[in-house]
Amino acid sequence: MIYYFLPGRGLFGGVKVAIQFIGLMSSLGVKIVAVLPDGKAPDWFVARAAVLAEEQVWPRLTADDWLMITWPPDYPRLKDRGKLVCHCQGTDELMDPIFADQNVPILSCWEQADEYVRQAHGRSTLKVGIAISDCFFHDGSIKWDNRVAYMPRRGWELIKACMKANRSLDYQPIDGLDEMAVSQCLKQSGLYLATSIGEQFGLPALEAMAAGCAVISVPVKGGTEYLRTGFNCLLGQPGELPELLAWLSEPAQTELRHLFRARAVATAHNYRLCGQRRRLARLLEQELSWLRC
Amino acid sequence: MAEVLENPTVTVIVISRDSPLQAHFCLWCLRHALVLSLPFCQCQVVLMDNGSRRPYPEFEFKRSMPMELIRLDRAACWAGLVNLGSRRYPADFYFILDQNILLSEQVLSGSMGFCRMQADAGVVAPVLLNPNGAIYQAGLTLTRTGPVAAEKGRWPQHKQTLPKEVQAVGGRCMLLRNEVLSDLGGLDETAGLAEVDLCLRARQCGWRVFCLQQYCALCVAPPNEETLDRSWSAMQKFRSRWVNRYTLDQL
Numbered sequence: 001m002i003y004y005f006l007p008g009r010g011l012f013g014g015v016k017v018a019i020q021f022i023g024l025m026s027s028l029g030v031k032i033v034a035v036l037p038d039g040k041a042p043d044w045f046v047a048r049a050a051v052l053a054e055e056q057v058w059p060r061l062t063a064d065d066w067l068m069i070t071w072p073p074d075y076p077r078l079k080d081r082g083k084l085v086c087h088c089q090g091t092d093e094l095m096d097p098i099f100a101d102q103n104v105p106i107l108s109c110w111e112q113a114d115e116y117v118r119q120a121h122g123r124s125t126l127k128v129g130i131a132i133s134d135c136f137f138h139d140g141s142i143k144w145d146n147r148v149a150y151m152p153r154r155g156w157e158l159i160k161a162c163m164k165a166n167r168s169l170d171y172q173p174i175d176g177l178d179e180m181a182v183s184q185c186l187k188q189s190g191l192y193l194a195t196s197i198g199e200q201f202g203l204p205a206l207e208a209m210a211a212g213c214a215v216i217s218v219p220v221k222g223g224t225e226y227l228r229t230g231f232n233c234l235l236g237q238p239g240e241l242p243e244l245l246a247w248l249s250e251p252a253q254t255e256l257r258h259l260f261r262a263r264a265v266a267t268a269h270n271y272r273l274c275g276q277r278r279r280l281a282r283l284l285e286q287e288l289s290w291l292r293c
Numbered sequence: 294m295a296e297v298l299e300n301p302t303v304t305v306i307v308i309s310r311d312s313p314l315q316a317h318f319c320l321w322c323l324r325h326a327l328v329l330s331l332p333f334c335q336c337q338v339v340l341m342d343n344g345s346r347r348p349y350p351e352f353e354f355k356r357s358m359p360m361e362l363i364r365l366d367r368a369a370c371w372a373g374l375v376n377l378g379s380r381r382y383p384a385d386f387y388f389i390l391d392q393n394i395l396l397s398e399q400v401l402s403g404s405m406g407f408c409r410m411q412a413d414a415g416v417v418a419p420v421l422l423n424p425n426g427a428i429y430q431a432g433l434t435l436t437r438t439g440p441v442a443a444e445k446g447r448w449p450q451h452k453q454t455l456p457k458e459v460q461a462v463g464g465r466c467m468l469l470r471n472e473v474l475s476d477l478g479g480l481d482e483t484a485g486l487a488e489v490d491l492c493l494r495a496r497q498c499g500w501r502v503f504c505l506q507q508y509c510a511l512c513v514a515p516p517n518e519e520t521l522d523r524s525w526s527a528m529q530k531f532r533s534r535w536v537n538r539y540t541l542d543q544l
Contacts, residue, residue: 047541
């Protein structure tokens with residue numbers, strides 16, 4: 001059995017990625033459950049994962065079981081409890097002790113994480129991939145070309161600057177909504193502003209791309225594998241964002257916006273759940289077979 | 294993970310109350326289903342008379358097919374009946390059947406065949422149909438407020454021929470692996486909606502739950518007012534224990 005420890009059920013991309021990973025692994029016949037401190041499951045997205053409270057785990061734990069971690073503070077408190085495996089969803093310095101521990105196999109979600117672990121710690125990882133929910137993919141519903149979706153939780157100052165410089169656009173905040181409402185909002189928006197500086201992967205930007213938004217983003221660490229500036233999005237330093245937004249939203253750029261949207265959806269198709277499931281199935285036959293306990 | 298059993302034993306637990314005629318119909322359909330399952334398994338049928346006002350006459354039922362009758366003086370809950378049946382007639386699998394469910398011939402053999410192939414399938418159930426052919430229940434969908442019947446009122450479609458993994462299935466017709474019961478220490482008789490409680494706890498132990506969309510059974514009597522009242526209180530009990538403790542299904 002694999003027990004995947006999570007710090008909580010809040011509105012964070014990492015929680016969704018973890019629960020979806022559990023759902024996929026479980027559908028492939030791997031015995032895996034999510035472990036949350038109070039046993040309460042996230043209720044802001046659709047998934048299929050069994051959930052346990054932490055106190056329920058300890059009596060069940062055997063020597064054959066794996067403890068999967070993704071949140072750096074879990075490492076010191078769990079490393080003496082059993083065999084650890086890390087589902088890497090970030091490469092900040094807090095993760096370094098985990099990467100340095102040769103006994104902890106690393107499963108990486110994206111290319112940059114694999115690259116970082118290889119360069120900084122001389123280790124290889126198993127690339128298990130990352131996916132976005134199917135509900136985000138654009139279904140042909142009406143899209144408002146001038147509507148700019150954004151998430152005010154991170155980079156609010158930057159958004160304010162964009163608003164000030166581009167008053168004629170229709171801004172649509174996304175905050176505290178469940179996954180279905182977010183997907184509806186993104187599908188109706190023509191543009192998406194990704195303003196979270198220092199983001200690891202930037203899942204919301206990828207979800208916006210799947211929903212057919214032309215994305216304007218600040219640079220992110222892991223997101224460079226899908227954000228290709230000038231091809232399917234515009235990347236710019238935080239100070240350049242208001243200008244980029246003004247330029248891309250001009251009537252003269254209508255064709256480019258449509259092109260970005262089409263390419264964005266095509267790019268996002270590489271991150272479908274069915275694709276990640278296929279990848280995991282292949283890995284479980286070979287490199288990850290040790291997880292089938 | 295369960296081993297593939299060569300010739301597994303199955304105890305079919307038929308739960309009935311106050312309706313010997315309906316029980317006869319149910320057993321008549323079961324008999325046909327048993328014929329097809331004979332090459333795969335050894336079946337034993339147990340009819341549970343769940344506190345009927347006029348106790349079921351044993352000879353009348355035994356005349357139609359070999360079976361055991363357990364007669365309870367007072368009605369017990371679903372979980373209690375399954376626990377009792379499984380304790381008294383232990384087997385590798387338990388097929389639990391409500392008197393109002395009429396099986397199609399392939400359900401039992403198909404479910405057994407599926408469990409033999411899918412060693413981590415702990416609980417499986419067929420699709421239940423209304424008498425008009427529309428779906429009554431194809432597994433359960435877990436919502437914020439509790440479980441609801443999945444696909445209710447829709448018409449079965451040709452594409453729905455693959456087993457669907459779900460978080461829970463209803464208890465009126467289900468096949469249950471004995472190892473699941475051993476892992477869980479039996480069903481919890483104090484739980485509201487014991488069948489959903491069973492499925493969720495089984496999933497916590499790594500077992501998987503499936504709705505076999507290729508097999509169907511007919512549900513001839515929807516719940517009456519009395520059962521609805523009971524299920525309302527069961528739902529309250531279920532919520533107090535489980536709400537927020539499972540992930541949500543797509544509606």
